[in-house]
Amino acid sequence: MGGLQVDLEDDLENSLPKLAGLGAVVCFDLGADGQWTVDARTRQPRLIRDGDLDPACTIKISAENLVKLMAGRMDPMLGYTLGKIKVQGSMGVAMKLVSALG
Template structure:
């Protein structure tokens, strides 16, 4: 499932630059890493890590889950540099 999400993100960000690296950690379901201008399911260190369920990842990327609300409700846990996560919204528009 994360492979399909990575492919969709790669299509959406084609030609756009993304400064830094961001990892979505979905626990046993795997990881999705945005780094070096592309999305991948290869685990690596990142500037910012967001822990969440695969369902909440889909909602977040579709704009159906507000990041701040998700954090306050405990659906998202952010570690590392949160400024990197803030750049995601402008990248996926």
């Protein structure tokens, strides 16, 4: 899993500029693989491992599926429909996130 975590961290870091207009805190809950929080309330979003910020939206997804999502190999709506992606909190923020990641 170590290599997957490194790839995932790189993918998330590389996506931060796209999230500058999000205006919210989003948590990616990877279950046993921990959490990544994106604080996109400022012009320069930051990535926090296992952060303690209060997210507007929490995305529950496996690390493997998040890598696929970030690489464009998983359709977010299909993933949600199939239960591979679960959203807690603001669905509006989740939709903005999907649009920003394009």
